[in-house]
Amino acid sequence: MEGESEMQAALQRFEAKEITKARKAVREGATIFADTLKENTPVSNRDKGKHLQSDINTGSVTGSTGELEAKVGYGTSEGWRAHFPNSGTHRNGGSWKQKPQHFIEKSQSQAKPKVLAKFAEEMRF
Numbered sequence: 001m002e003g004e005s006e007m008q009a010a011l012q013r014f015e016a017k018e019i020t021k022a023r024k025a026v027r028e029g030a031t032i033f034a035d036t037l038k039e040n041t042p043v044s045n046r047d048k049g050k051h052l053q054s055d056i057n058t059g060s061v062t063g064s065t066g067e068l069e070a071k072v073g074y075g076t077s078e079g080w081r082a083h084f085p086n087s088g089t090h091r092n093g094g095s096w097k098q099k100p101q102h103f104i105e106k107s108q109s110q111a112k113p114k115v116l117a118k119f120a121e122e123m124r125f
Helices: 004-039 083-087 103-123
Strands: 056-058 072-074 096-098
Touching: 004 056, 004 072, 004 103, 083 103
Parallel strands: none
Antiparallel strands: 056 072
């Protein structure tokens, strides 16, 4: 029995270590995406100091079932209007009042390889 109990203890230590590494990878991946989003978010010259860039938040790592996540996005202060420049707005006649800039999607595409590389780096044995 001594060998089996030692093996179980080693597996538990290994599992705890891997969860810690996974949480760190998710946290760092969220930071990479937040930085990319900040770089790509347009800044209006009419907003009197309130910009979407200054309201980008990264949440805590959550998930206890093995699926870890950290939410990244705009906060409640300025985030309500992020969809206007991202998706664009139409006039009543159908022409664009503000053309879509798709900076959120661009940020996701740009950050994805960097985030995956960080995950691979952190999760190496």
